[in-house]
Amino acid sequence: MTGTPASSTRRGFLRAGLAAGVALPAGATLARAQAAPDPLITEVQDWARYSGDGVDETPYGLPIRFEADVIRRNVPWLTADTISSINFTPIHALDGTITPAGCAFERHHSGAIELAKPDYRLMINGLVERPLVFSYDDLERFPRRQGVYFCECAANTGMEWAGAQLNGSQFTHGMIHNMEYVGVALRTLLAEAGVKPEGKWVYVEGADASSNGRSIPLDKAMDDVMVAFKANGEALRKEHGYPARLVVPGWEGNLWVKWLRRIEVTDAPVESREETSKYTDTLANGVSRQWTWVMDAKSVVTAPSPQVAIRHGPGPLVITGLAWSGRGAITRVDVSVDGGRNWTTARLAQPGVPMAVTRFYLDHLWDGEEMLLQSRAVDETGYVQPTKAALRDIRGENSIYHNNGIQTWWIKKDGTAENVEIS
Ligand SMILES: Nc1nc2c(c(=O)[nH]1)N[C@H]1C(S)=C(S)[C@@H](COP(=O)(O)O)O[C@H]1N2
Ligand SMILES: [Mo]
Numbered sequence: 173m174t175g176t177p178a179s180s181t182r183r184g185f186l187r188a189g190l191a192a193g194v195a196l197p198a199g200a201t202l203a204r205a206q207a208a209p210d211p212l213i214t215e216v217q218d219w220a221r222y223s224g225d226g227v228d229e230t231p232y233g234l235p236i237r238f239e240a241d242v243i244r245r246n247v248p249w250l251t252a253d254t255i256s257s258i259n260f261t262p263i264h265a266l267d268g269t270i271t272p273a274g275c276a277f278e279r280h281h282s283g284a285i286e287l288a289k290p291d292y293r294l295m296i297n298g299l300v301e302r303p304l305v306f307s308y309d310d311l312e313r314f315p316r317r318q319g320v321y322f323c324e325c326a327a328n329t330g331m332e333w334a335g336a337q338l339n340g341s342q343f344t345h346g347m348i349h350n351m352e353y354v355g356v357a358l359r360t361l362l363a364e365a366g367v368k369p370e371g372k373w374v375y376v377e378g379a380d381a382s383s384n385g386r387s388i389p390l391d392k393a394m395d396d397v398m399v400a401f402k403a404n405g406e407a408l409r410k411e412h413g414y415p416a417r418l419v420v421p422g423w424e425g426n427l428w429v430k431w432l433r434r435i436e437v438t439d440a441p442v443e444s445r446e447e448t449s450k451y452t453d454t455l456a457n458g459v460s461r462q463w464t465w466v467m468d469a470k471s472v473v474t475a476p477s478p479q480v481a482i483r484h485g486p487g488p489l490v491i492t493g494l495a496w497s498g499r500g501a502i503t504r505v506d507v508s509v510d511g512g513r514n515w516t517t518a519r520l521a522q523p524g525v526p527m528a529v530t531r532f533y534l535d536h537l538w539d540g541e542e543m544l545l546q547s548r549a550v551d552e553t554g555y556v557q558p559t560k561a562a563l564r565d566i567r568g569e570n571s572i573y574h575n576n577g578i579q580t581w582w583i584k585k586d587g588t589a590e591n592v593e594i595s
Contacts, residue, residue: 234274235274241262241265242262242265242266242275243262243275244259244260244261244262244275244276244277244278245259245260245262245342245343246258246259246260247260247331247338247343250331255280255282255283256280256281256282256283256382257279257280258277258278258279258280258325258327258347259277259278260277260342260343260346260347261275261276261277261342261346261347261348261349262275262342262346263341263342263345263346263348263472263474263494264340264341264342264474264475264477264479264480265342265479265480266474267492267531268521268531269320269350269494269521269522269528269529269530269531270320270350270351270352270404271348271349271350271351271404272404273351273403273404273406273408273409273412274409276349276351276409276412277325277346277347277348277349278411278412279325279347279425280380280382280411281380281382281384282380282381282382283380283381284410284411285379285380285381285410285431286410286414287379287414287415287431288415289308289309289415290308292307292308292379292415292416293305293306293307293433294306294311294361294399294416294432294433294434294435295433295434295435296361296362296364296365296434296435296436296437297434297435297436297437298371298374298375298435298436298437298438299367299368299370299371299437299438299439300362300365300366300367300368300371300437301365301366301367301368302364302365302366303365304361304364304365306361308401308415308416311355311356311399311401311416312401314356314360314361314364315356315357315360316354316355316356317354317355317356317357317398318352318353318354319352319353319396319398319419319421319528320350320351320352320353320525320528321350321351321353321419321421321422321527321528322348322349322350322467322496322527322528322529323348323349323350323351323419323425323428324347324348324424324425324467324470324496324498325347325348325424325425325426326424326425326426326451326464326467326572326573326574327347327572327573328345328346328347328348328575329344329345329347329470329575329576329577329579330571330572330573330575331343331344332344332560332575332577332579332591333564333569333571333572333575334569335593336580336591336592336593337591338591339478339479339590339591340477340478340479340591341472341473341474341477341478341479341493341579342479344472344579344591345470345472345474345494345579347425348494348496348529350496350528350529351403351404352403352404352405353398353400353402353403353419354400354401354402354403355398355399355400355401355402355416355419356398356399357396357397357398357399358374358393358394358397358398358399358418358435359393359394359395359397361399361435362374362393362394362435362437365437367390367437368437370439371390371437371438371439372389372390372438372439372440373387373388373389373390373437373438373439373440373441373442374387374388374390374393374435374436374437374438375387375388375434375435375436375438375441375442375444376388376418376427376429376432376434376435377429377432377433377434377436378413378429378430378431378432378433379431379432379433380430380431383433384426384429384430384446385429385442385444385445385446386426386427386429386444386446386447387438387441387442387443387444387447388420388427390437392420392423392465396421396527397418397419397420397421398418398419398421399416399417399418399419399432400416400417400418400419401415401416412430413428413429413430413431413432414431416431416432417429417430417431417432418430418432420465421498421526421527422466422467422497422498422499422500422526422527423465423466423467423498424451424464424465424466424467424573424574426446426450426451427465441463447462447463448462451464451573452464452573453567453571453572453573453574454568454570454571455567455568455570455571456567456568456569456570457568458570464573464574466498466499467496467497467498467574467576468497468498468499468555468557468574468576469495469496469497469498469499469502469549469550469551469555469556469557469576470495470496470497470549470557470576471493471494471495471496471502471505471532471547471548471549471557471578471579472493472494472547472579473491473492473493473507473545473546473547473579473581474492474493474494475490475491475492475493476489476491476545476581476583476587476589477545477581477589478581478588478589478590478591480589481586481587481588481589482538482583482587483587484587485540486537486538486539486540487537487538488535488536488537488538489536489537489538490533490534490535490536491507491509491518491533491534491535491536491545492531492532492533492534493505493507493531493532493547494529494530494531494532495524495529495530495532495547495549496527496528496529496530496549497524497527497549497551497552497553497555498527499551499552499553499555500524500526500527500551500552500553501523501524501525501526501530501551501552502520502524502530502549502550502551502552503524503550503551503552504517504520504549504550505517505518505520505530505532505547505548505549505550506518506547506548506550507532507534507536507545507546507547507548508544508545508546508547508548509536509543509544509545510543510544511544511546511580511594512544512546512548512559512578512580512594515548516534518532518533518534518547519532519533519534519535520532521533524551524552526552532547540585541585542582542583542584542585543581543582543583544580544581544582544583544592544594545580545581545582545583545589546578546579546580546581547578547579548578557576557577557578558576558577558578559577559578560575560577560578560593561577561595562577563575563576563577564577579591580592580593580594
């Protein structure tokens with residue numbers, strides 16, 4: 173399934189906006205008595221006349237068909253094929269913080285492989301006292317850990333470096349998912365193998381053809397990294413690394429190796445493809461930053477936004493979005509409706525969780541006028557999400573990765589929205 177061209181969706185939204193029609197005076201109550209009888213209230217409907225489906229009809233459920241457009245989408249021009257490719261989480265259509273696995277973005281370098289638990293092996297070798305191989309069942313016998321974390325591809329928002337490009341938060345910010353993981357702390361497995369004093373790094377790789385090998389400093393590996401086998405309560409989906417993947421809290425998605433097959437303890441980084449020619453950030457002077465693992469604080473308004481037009485007139489409007497930081501918890505999100513001149517602190521749905529996504533709401537009284545809608549995240553280190561201009565001053569425009577600049581949506585009087593930049 174691919175993205176709908178922005179122009180056709182905009183026309184659709186316009187029609188819906190006209191049909192909704194009635195403009196509410198600011199502060200007016202949303203529910204109101206109707207003059208004409210409403211058959212949906214006065215007539216007995218089929219769903220009240222006949223029984224529904226039996227409990228044997230849906231052993232494992234999918235969303236109801238009316239929600240069929242809440243799906244991952246890709247950007248056809250972005251990648252040459254669908255095997256070494258990426259799709260995007262429909263963050264514009266979700267609420268709360270947990271990403272349903274069925275629509276959580278996927279990034280593969282050589283496709284999603286099918287690896288059965290009996291065929292699974294995890295090797296720890298290199299600078300260890302006892303090289304070991306774990307079966308899947310072995311993993312389940314170690315003490316478990318649980319945690320909610322976001323996984324963001326370093327290339328998220330990468331297409332926006334040169335200017336506003338994609339119409340929808342799904343496409344500009346959808347290379348992220350946020351799930352509850354259960355697994356074993358990597359330090360538990362490393363302790364079983366016994367890291368030698370010379371061991372300073374781990375090189376982690378997957379069982380797929382790409383192997384996606386990455387070097388991780390031992391300090392991080394011994395801190396909060398997990399070998400996870402469950403996400404959102406159930407086994408990992410095939411596309412997310414079944415039966416086991418690495419969870420590297422706060423660090424770029426590329427390190428979250430899927431179908432994890434080997435952990436080599438080394439005394440130095442391997443300097444693999446994924447940490448030299450890729451996942452480095454070329455600055456204006458041509459020098460590239462390397463080892464930029466942490467995902468800096470970032471936020472985006474998910475609604476209203478280009479895929480989510482306002483479908484009512486002036487009055488109460490819920491502005492909502494997501495904020496996250498790889499350096500800890502989100503402590504504040506500010507929202508501007510005038511392109512960053514004035515800011516109002518939004519309400520966090522729950523206190524920020526370290527290295528997890530935070531939902532924010534701003535209960536706004538919309539005057540029906542145009543808005544330049546922005547959000548700005550602050551994390552517990554005091555770091556403030558930068559403007560795109562501030563980011564470009566330091567990083568230039570040669571980068572693909574780590575674009576955490578403030579996003580602007582131009583909301584028009586008819587409620588439709590467009591991705592814009594203000595200079
Ligand atoms: N084995 C393996 N692990 C991998 C990849 C891969 O292609 N192969 N892609 C990486 C990249 S670039 C990202 S952003 C994340 C994406 O995780 P997801 O597919 O669960 O969204 O997985 C990482 N782990
Ligand atoms: Mo990635």
